[in-house]
Amino acid sequence: MTVVAAFMVPGSPLPYVRRDNPPWGALADAMEKAGKALNTAQPDTLVVYSTQWIAVLDQLWQTRPHLVDVHVDENWHEYGELPFDITIDTELAAAAVSATNAAGIKSKGVDYDKFPVDTGTIVASAFLNPDNKHSLVITSNNVYHDWEMTRTLGRVVAEQAQSLGRKIAVIGVGGLSGSYFRHNIDIGQDRIASDSEDAWNRRVLGLMEQGDVAGLQEQCPAYAAEAKVDMGFKHFAFLMGALGDHFSSATVHGYGPLHGAGGAVVEYHL
Amino acid sequence: MSDGQIIAGYLAPHPPHLVYGENPDQNEARSQGGWEQLRWAYERARRSLEEQKPDVLLVHSPHWITQQGHHFLGVPHLSGKSVDPIFPNLFRYSFELDVDTELAEACCDMAADMGLTTKMMRNPKFRVDYGTITTLHMIRPQWDIPVVGISANNSPYYLTTEEGLEEMDVLGKATRKAIEATGRRAVLLASNTLCHLHFSEEPVPPEDMAQEHPHDYEGYLWDMRIIDLLRQGKTQEVFEVLPQFIDEAFAEVKSGAFTWMFSAMGYPEIPGELHGYGTVIGTGNAVMEWDLIKAGLAQAAEGEPA
Numbered sequence: 001m002t003v004v005a006a007f008m009v010p011g012s013p014l015p016y017v018r019r020d021n022p023p024w025g026a027l028a029d030a031m032e033k034a035g036k037a038l039n040t041a042q043p044d045t046l047v048v049y050s051t052q053w054i055a056v057l058d059q060l061w062q063t064r065p066h067l068v069d070v071h072v073d074e075n076w077h078e079y080g081e082l083p084f085d086i087t088i089d090t091e092l093a094a095a096a097v098s099a100t101n102a103a104g105i106k107s108k109g110v111d112y113d114k115f116p117v118d119t120g121t122i123v124a125s126a127f128l129n130p131d132n133k134h135s136l137v138i139t140s141n142n143v144y145h146d147w148e149m150t151r152t153l154g155r156v157v158a159e160q161a162q163s164l165g166r167k168i169a170v171i172g173v174g175g176l177s178g179s180y181f182r183h184n185i186d187i188g189q190d191r192i193a194s195d196s197e198d199a200w201n202r203r204v205l206g207l208m209e210q211g212d213v214a215g216l217q218e219q220c221p222a223y224a225a226e227a228k229v230d231m232g233f234k235h236f237a238f239l240m241g242a243l244g245d246h247f248s249s250a251t252v253h254g255y256g257p258l259h260g261a262g263g264a265v266v267e268y269h270l
Numbered sequence: 271m272s273d274g275q276i277i278a279g280y281l282a283p284h285p286p287h288l289v290y291g292e293n294p295d296q297n298e299a300r301s302q303g304g305w306e307q308l309r310w311a312y313e314r315a316r317r318s319l320e321e322q323k324p325d326v327l328l329v330h331s332p333h334w335i336t337q338q339g340h341h342f343l344g345v346p347h348l349s350g351k352s353v354d355p356i357f358p359n360l361f362r363y364s365f366e367l368d369v370d371t372e373l374a375e376a377c378c379d380m381a382a383d384m385g386l387t388t389k390m391m392r393n394p395k396f397r398v399d400y401g402t403i404t405t406l407h408m409i410r411p412q413w414d415i416p417v418v419g420i421s422a423n424n425s426p427y428y429l430t431t432e433e434g435l436e437e438m439d440v441l442g443k444a445t446r447k448a449i450e451a452t453g454r455r456a457v458l459l460a461s462n463t464l465c466h467l468h469f470s471e472e473p474v475p476p477e478d479m480a481q482e483h484p485h486d487y488e489g490y491l492w493d494m495r496i497i498d499l500l501r502q503g504k505t506q507e508v509f510e511v512l513p514q515f516i517d518e519a520f521a522e523v524k525s526g527a528f529t530w531m532f533s534a535m536g537y538p539e540i541p542g543e544l545h546g547y548g549t550v551i552g553t554g555n556a557v558m559e560w561d562l563i564k565a566g567l568a569q570a571a572e573g574e575p576a
Contacts, residue, residue, distance in 0.1 A: 056356050057470060070395055074421075075336045077393040106471065112358045114351040116397065144470070182338060182428070183387045259338065 002162040003270060005041035005169035006239055006247065007034050007128070010263030011052045011120020011230075012175065016127065017079035023190040023256050030254025030265035031127035037267050038128050043169035045089040046129060047137045047157055049150075049238040051174035051231040052120035055140035059100055059153065061093045062117075062138040063109030073119045084122045089135035092168075095160040096137060103156050105149055120173040128171065137168075141231055147220075150234040154241025170242040172235030176201045176255075176262030178228030185259065193260030200227040201255065201262045208250040208266055217245070230261070243268065274449045277322050277568045279458040279531045280315060281542075281558040283522075284331065284404035285550035286354045286361035288312065291477060294411060298362040304477025311546020311557035312408040318543075318559055319409055323571045324457040326370045327410065327417045328377075328445065331461045332525035333401030334421040337428070339387030340441055342374040343419035345394045354400040360476060365403050370416040373456075376448035377418060384444045386437060391421075405461040420445075422525045431513050431524055438526035442533025449534075455571065458534055460527035464496060465489030465519035465554040472551065485552030492519040493547070493554040500558060503541040505532060522553075540565040 009031060014021075019028035038046070053060070067086040073079075093109060100107040121138050129136070137157065145153075154170065161168045177197035181190075192198035204223050207215045216236075224233040247268040255264040289297050291304040334341070347368055354361035375390065382388045402419050420441070426434025449456045467489055473481035484490035492515055499508045509532070516524040523529070532538075538560065545557040562568035 054355065056468075057472060072393045072396045074334060074399075075338060075341075077341075077391050077396055078389070081393070081395055110358055112353055112362060114353045114362070115358055116353060116355050180337060182425070184338070 002166065002168060003158055003170055003242055004043050004167045005038050006243055006268040006270065007038065007169065008172045008236060008239060008264065008266040009034060009124050009128070010175050010258060011050055011123060011173045012258040012263060013073045013076050013079065013082060013119050013123055014258050016082065016123045017076060018187070021187050024258070027254045027256050027263055027265060033253045034265050034267055035128045035130065038169050041169060042167065043134060044166045045092055045135050045137055045161065046169045046171055047161070047242065048121055048124055048171045048173060049139050049141070049154070049235055050118050050120035050124070051141045051235050052118035053138070053140040055142040056144070059105050059107040059142050059145070060140040061097050061107060061109050062088055063090055063093050064088060064111040064115065065090050067117055069114065069117070071117060071119065071122055082119060082122045084117060084125060085132050086125055087132055087135045089137050092161060092164055092166055093137045095164060096139070096157045099156045099160050100153060103152055105152060124171055124173045141234060145234070147232065147234060147237045150237040151241035154238040155244070158242040170239055172239040174235030175230035175258065176227065176264055178230055178261055180260035190257040190259060192257050192262055197227040197262065201264070205252050205255060205264055205266065209252060211247055211249040213245055213247065239268070243270065274451065274453040274456065275568045276446060276449055276456050276458060276535055277324060277563050279460065279535050279560045280409060281528065281556055282405045282409050282459040282461055283463045283555040283557070284333070284401040284461045285463070285553070285555060286357050286400055286404050287476065287550045288408055289363060289404055290360040294407065296364045299360050301477045302475065304479055305548055305550060307546050308548040308550070308555055308557065314545040315409055315557050315559055318561065319457060322457060322561070322563065323455070324415060325454045326373055326456050327406065327415050327459055328420065328456055329402050329405050329417060329459040329461055330420040330422065330527035330530045331399055331401035331405065332422045332522060332527065333399040334419065336421040336423050339389045340381055340423045341389045341391050341421040342378045343369045343398070344371055344374050344390035344392045345369060345396065346371055348394070348396065348398055350397055352398060352400050352403050361400055363403055365398060367398070367406065367413055368416045370418050373448060373452050373454055374418045376452050377445050380448040381441055381444035384440050386440055386444070401461050405459050409459060422527065426524050426526055431516055435526060435529045438529040439533040442530040445530065446534040458531045460531040462525065462527045463522040463553045463555050464493045466522040467520050468552040482549055484549050484554060489519045489554060493556065497544060497547065497556055500542040501544055503539045505537050505539050509537065535560060535562065538562065538565065538567055
């Protein structure tokens with residue numbers, strides 16, 4: 001089996017930089033549980049799609065062999081730095097670039113010193129791959145790509161992993177509901193900003209737990225629109241593409257607020 | 271200290287292609303030129319800025335996007351290498367800049383007093399966005415004037431355009447009060463493109479000007495209408511049609527810099543000087559200047575003719 005594990009995790013830095021805050025610490029704990037589950041699956045490579053890596057012209061794939069730096073989040077800079085040390089599976093990344101181009105999605109690799117790695121990728125890597133034990137394939141969120149194109153990206157990278165004999169863990173990095181608190185709050189009292197969006201999040205997470213793929217496919221368009229889901233929930237589209245639209249059930253390791261927006265750590269059982 | 275004033279404002283767009291076309295030492299990528307009309311427009315703007323002798327440049331950039339409030343660079347000296355995430359092949363720029371932290375703090379406090387959520391960015395490892403850097407390089411490549419960098423709170427996108435731009439209006443008024451209170455002679459830089467639809471593929475080489483033209487005729491017409499109004503000093507009329515311009519031309523002025531600048535200047539009904547217009551990967555860019563000294567709305571520096 002090529003895909004040996006799959007996860008959806010939030011890209012917000014808050015659980016990482018302020019895990020001492022109970023609402024965010026619970027998500028940090030959940031991320032660590034997901035990291036343990038990922039390790040148990042023994043993947044060769046983690047394939048990461050992050051909604052926060054915004055692309056415009058092409059589908060971008062990180063092809064620099066080693067990424068080491070310190071990032072400061074554009075919004076949450078007061079909470080400190082996000083150091084990262086990431087090794088890229090350049091062979092699989094190059095194969096993905098070629099194959100997605102062949103599939104009609106214009107792609108290219110980026111191999112530049114100091115290229116800005118996004119917060120979501122860094123946070124996911126820090127929690128799920130803290131010792132840089134696994135290599136990564138990292139790809140972007142082209143804002144002009146729709147659900148189906150994003151799903152194709154996931155499918156194609158999984159096919160290329162299979163061709164190369166890789167066992168991969170697929171990770172969709174992104175949030176759930178998108179309404180957030182624009183002003184300062186008592187962070188210890190953080191909550192989902194909208195009751196209706198909270199209900200939507202719980203409904204969708206319930207469908208995931210049940211492995212109700214058909215129900216999810218039916219509900220996702222309305223969910224994405226009505227709950228203002230992060231980037232149209234395309235991180236889940238990428239996951240579904242890589243999983244061939246199939247998983248048997250899911251474990252929600254954590255669900256909670258991120259300054260009003262929704263975030264969940266979900267492990268999909270294959 | 272008092273009697274600070276805004277002496278000029280510039281519409282100063284930030285396509286990294288302009289830096290790439292100029293080939294400064296700070297940028298790794300090399301070109302054979304390109305986008306000369308816009309680069310020469312910036313050369314004219316540089317000469318004006320030299321005459322204005324500001325103490326500080328304030329820049330509002332749509333590529334420092336913040337969700338919780340309006341943020342201000344608050345570290346005295348920042349340096350690093352800025353790589354454009356969209357055009358890394360063109361822009362890999364080593365920068366060093368000095369921040370006027372006293373004015374930044376004053377802007378932050380004043381805006382908070384006027385009801386906005388604000389925050390100082392005090393982390394010395396912060397990576398300054400390429401929009402801020404491109405605008406500053408193009409207007410003052412010597413990097414010898416302190417700056418105040420202001421984020422683009424995403425309120426025009428999260429709320430309605432009108433609600434978001436109302437916040438930018440307040441931000442502009444707060445900026446003006448802070449400048450007056452701190453005694454600075456300030457120049458404002460609105461780092462905004464006009465029509466913003468763009469091509470989805472780059473030519474090879476990127477500076478092949480045979481491939482450069484407006485993305486669409488409608489956007490071009492909108493840009494000319496807005497520039498014409500600005501050249502006539504019909505500021506109020508511009509702001510009356512601004513929401514329609516934003517919707518129909520996907521104009522980047524939605525992100526707020528343009529409104530912030532005009533609000534700070536008091537929406538003067540004075541003709542703007544067009545230094546030049548050109549497209550970059552299809553988007554419309556104008557370099558324009560509003561010299562408040564020449565308009566009699568600000569005083570020249572001591573010893574300088576008005």
